[in-house]
Amino acid sequence: MSDPAAINQSVNSPQRQYPLERTRNFGICAHIDAGKTTTTERILFYTGLIHKIGDVDDGNTVTDWMEQEKERGITITSAAVTSFWTQKKEAGLQKNFEGIAHRINIIDTPGHVDFTAEVERSMRVLDGAVAVFCGVAGVQPQSETVWRQATKYKVPRIAFVNKMDRTGANFDNALNDMRKKLGAYAFPIYLNIGAEDKFAGVIDVVNQKAIIWGEGDLTNEGLKYEITEIPEAHKERAQTALAELIDAVSNKDDSIAELVLEDKPISAPVLKAAIRRLTCKIELIPVLCGTAFKKKGIQVLIDAVVDYLPSPLDIPPAQGMVPDTETSLEVPPNDNSKFCSLAFKLWTDPYAGKLVFFRVYSGQLKKGDSIYNPRTRKRERVSRLMVIQGSERKDVDSVYSGDIAALVGLRNITTGDTLCNEDFDIALEPPTFPEPVISMAIEPKSKADQDKMSQGLQRLAEEDPTFRCFTNEETGQLIIAGMGELHLEIIRDRLKREFSVEADAGAPQIAYRETITKPAEGEGKFIRQSGGRGQYGHAIIDVEPNEKGKGIEILNKVVGGTIPKEYIPAVHAGIEEAIKSGVYAGFQVIDIKVSIKDGSFHEVDSNELAFKMAGIFALKDAFAQAGPILLEPIMKVEATTPDEYQGDILGDINRRRGMIQGVDAKNGQTVLTAQVPLAEMFGYATAIRSLSKGRASYSMEPFSFEQVPNSVLTTVMDAAKKRPAARS
Ligand code: GDP
Numbered sequence: 001m002s003d004p005a006a007i008n009q010s011v012n013s014p015q016r017q018y019p020l021e022r023t024r025n026f027g028i029c030a031h032i033d034a035g036k037t038t039t040t041e042r043i044l045f046y047t048g049l050i051h052k053i054g055d056v057d058d059g060n061t062v063t064d065w066m067e068q069e070k071e072r073g074i075t076i077t078s079a080a081v082t083s084f085w086t087q088k089k090e091a092g093l094q095k096n097f098e099g100i101a102h103r104i105n106i107i108d109t110p111g112h113v114d115f116t117a118e119v120e121r122s123m124r125v126l127d128g129a130v131a132v133f134c135g136v137a138g139v140q141p142q143s144e145t146v147w148r149q150a151t152k153y154k155v156p157r158i159a160f161v162n163k164m165d166r167t168g169a170n171f172d173n174a175l176n177d178m179r180k181k182l183g184a185y186a187f188p189i190y191l192n193i194g195a196e197d198k199f200a201g202v203i204d205v206v207n208q209k210a211i212i213w214g215e216g217d218l219t220n221e222g223l224k225y226e227i228t229e230i231p232e233a234h235k236e237r238a239q240t241a242l243a244e245l246i247d248a249v250s251n252k253d254d255s256i257a258e259l260v261l262e263d264k265p266i267s268a269p270v271l272k273a274a275i276r277r278l279t280c281k282i283e284l285i286p287v288l289c290g291t292a293f294k295k296k297g298i299q300v301l302i303d304a305v306v307d308y309l310p311s312p313l314d315i316p317p318a319q320g321m322v323p324d325t326e327t328s329l330e331v332p333p334n335d336n337s338k339f340c341s342l343a344f345k346l347w348t349d350p351y352a353g354k355l356v357f358f359r360v361y362s363g364q365l366k367k368g369d370s371i372y373n374p375r376t377r378k379r380e381r382v383s384r385l386m387v388i389q390g391s392e393r394k395d396v397d398s399v400y401s402g403d404i405a406a407l408v409g410l411r412n413i414t415t416g417d418t419l420c421n422e423d424f425d426i427a428l429e430p431p432t433f434p435e436p437v438i439s440m441a442i443e444p445k446s447k448a449d450q451d452k453m454s455q456g457l458q459r460l461a462e463e464d465p466t467f468r469c470f471t472n473e474e475t476g477q478l479i480i481a482g483m484g485e486l487h488l489e490i491i492r493d494r495l496k497r498e499f500s501v502e503a504d505a506g507a508p509q510i511a512y513r514e515t516i517t518k519p520a521e522g523e524g525k526f527i528r529q530s531g532g533r534g535q536y537g538h539a540i541i542d543v544e545p546n547e548k549g550k551g552i553e554i555l556n557k558v559v560g561g562t563i564p565k566e567y568i569p570a571v572h573a574g575i576e577e578a579i580k581s582g583v584y585a586g587f588q589v590i591d592i593k594v595s596i597k598d599g600s601f602h603e604v605d606s607n608e609l610a611f612k613m614a615g616i617f618a619l620k621d622a623f624a625q626a627g628p629i630l631l632e633p634i635m636k637v638e639a640t641t642p643d644e645y646q647g648d649i650l651g652d653i654n655r656r657r658g659m660i661q662g663v664d665a666k667n668g669q670t671v672l673t674a675q676v677p678l679a680e681m682f683g684y685a686t687a688i689r690s691l692s693k694g695r696a697s698y699s700m701e702p703f704s705f706e707q708v709p710n711s712v713l714t715t716v717m718d719a720a721k722k723r724p725a726a727r728s
Contacts, residue, residue, distance in 0.1 A: 013335035128309030135169035138177035312402035339363030456499035522622020536602035537610030574615020641696035656680035
């Protein structure tokens with residue numbers, strides 16, 4: 001863990017205002033409606049960034065920038081907001097943090113699964129997260145998804161059980177849910193005092209104190225709290241919770257285990273330091289509670305962010321690769337190292353224009369400096385840097401390692417690009433995005449809007465990597481593809497609002513994919529000699545299956561210049577083109593690794609086009625020999641039904657080629673979880689309604705891509721051929 005004095009010397013630039021160890025980059029992630037937006041809003045209020053508390057229901061919250069978000073109450077896009085927090089002495093906090101301001105960057109993450117790209121990209125740049133749960137509903141299906149994503153990206157977490165004021169709120173149930181459904185090693189550090197309309201405050205388990213909030217309207221300073229002795233009725237529960245917490249910590253932390261064994265007292269700061277160590281290693285989840293809406297529990301939540309969530313120094317350094325090679329690099333945070341950052345979000349701001357949100361991993365960047373993009377091999381000058389503070393956009397002169405800020409007015413940058421010093425050729429591991437599962441044809445209501453629509457779609461695709469748009473070569477139709485019907489509906493909505501184009505869309509189609517099952521070699525030659533200047537391109541490649549979800553990797557392993565260096569990008573481009581249009585059945589190829597390893601050239605006849613064609617042919621040749629298969633999107637479906645309809649609903653899921661994962665019955669309701677091919681889910685809303693006389697409900701989210709079984713392969717291929725719009 002960080003030793004502040006030593007760190008200050010070595011990694012912090014003297015110019016920076018907030019040293020790295022006092023920076024927290026965190027996100028608030030939650031199931032939709034759990035209260036993420038309200039919690040964010042309250043944090044911004046208590047940190048003094050906004051002066052009027054905005055309620056989501058009024059549609060004036062700071063992070064909900066987009067019109068339709070206000071209407072739908074969904075936070076679709078993630079915004080990074082900077083704010084500052086000074087801990088108060090009376091909160092009984094770790095000594096070295098008392099009275100010292102921390103810089104906290106909040107990255108808002110969406111809760112709706114149709115917007116997984118947003119969650120994924122924000123997870124990539126977070127150092128920690130606050131997982132918000134509803135105190136009534138506990139762990140909901142989509143909270144599991146977000147939790148899984150946080151685990152995938154190794155994000156340390158604290159949990160906030162919100163809505164403690166609502167009827168039916170139950171802290172212990174929510175805690176048990178977390179342990180059971182998420183397998184979380186979760187322990188309360190703040191317990192509730194009362195619930196529902198009697199929720200009065202929390203018990204600080206570590207310090208064995210009560211924190212009681214006053215009632216009444218929120219003043220401009222926020223709700224004040226009082227720290228008191230624990231009320232008699234809660235004493236036993238508080239002591240048990242402390243004993244359990246110490247026990248949980250001692251199971252994982254040797255220094256606390258030793259104190260326990262030797263029967264020595266464990267002081268609050270010592271225990272807190274151990275909780276911090278374990279939380280940063282994702283070995284423990286501290287749990288808090290409160291009600292964002294009633295403004296209770298927010299100050300202690302921000303304290304907990306500072307106390308327990310990691311600074312950029314407390315997590316493993318970012319990983320990168322030297323482009324086109326398999327050499328990996330680490331980028332530890334240090335202002336004095338070379339500049340390296342990741343662009344994680346593009347946004348067109350109505351006032352400032354095109355913004356690129358980026359996270360700095362090492363070094364510093366000043367206005368006027370140049371940045372280098374290894375993907376495009378281009379340099380661009382940074383004329384303006386900005387941070388979002390509350391509802392304000394604030395220009396800054398420089399940014400340092402660990403910071404999150406926005407570049408203004410830069411052109412050729414997309415999500416996932418590394419931006420670095422020119423002499424630091426590195427590609428940070430970009431976030432991986434799920435493949436679109438659904439596509440539809442789209443056309444403008446008025447023919448005159450064709451160009452405007454294409455431009456709009458192209459810009460939306462730049463901003464959102466799970467949204468794609470392309471022209472179907474056979475039909476000439478414009479196709480949009482995304483993560484679900486809601487996702488594509490919102491795209492159409494944005495077309496209308498931001499580009500004034502109204503569009504009609506066709507029926508949704510399944511986005512199948514292709515991949516391979518074994519390694520193979522392939523050769524591609526493009527040789528023409530018909531008088532005059534000829535064409536000569538020749539490439540030999542290896543293909544092999546890549547790890548699921550890893551996408552496409554293309555490596556250059558040519559030695560001795562058998563393909564001259566200047567033609568490698570052309571071979572690369574050819575391979576990419578073949579991958580896009582598919583080989584086996586005309587669907588995009590995923591999860592393969594390609595190594596360009598050999599070839600030959602002709603002094604006079606070789607050119608880029610010939611090598612591009614050689615790349616296409618080589619990929620097609622290799623692919624055909626590598627055991628190609630067709631993949632289909634599989635959804636995770638959760639259906640909730642009164643017990644009496646369970647049998648019918650199970651039978652129906654089986655008929656839809658579904659695999660039942662769990663049947664969980666409680667209080668007369670059964671929750672069924674299953675994995676079902678998306679192709680079989682059209683019309684499910686009607687089916688489940690009629691099977692249960694309207695009493696069952698369901699939700700679904702993309703889960704994986706799996707091989708289309710032979711029994712339905714021919715049907716799928718035939719249908720796909722008849723519906724070229726499905727191809728994506
Ligand atoms: P998000 O979808 O997770 O961003 O959730 P929101 O912050 O938009 O909240 C969803 C709904 O729950 C809104 O109507 C909020 O007013 C309400 N809400 C949020 N926090 C609380 C709370 O602590 N108590 C109660 N009773 N309602 C809350």
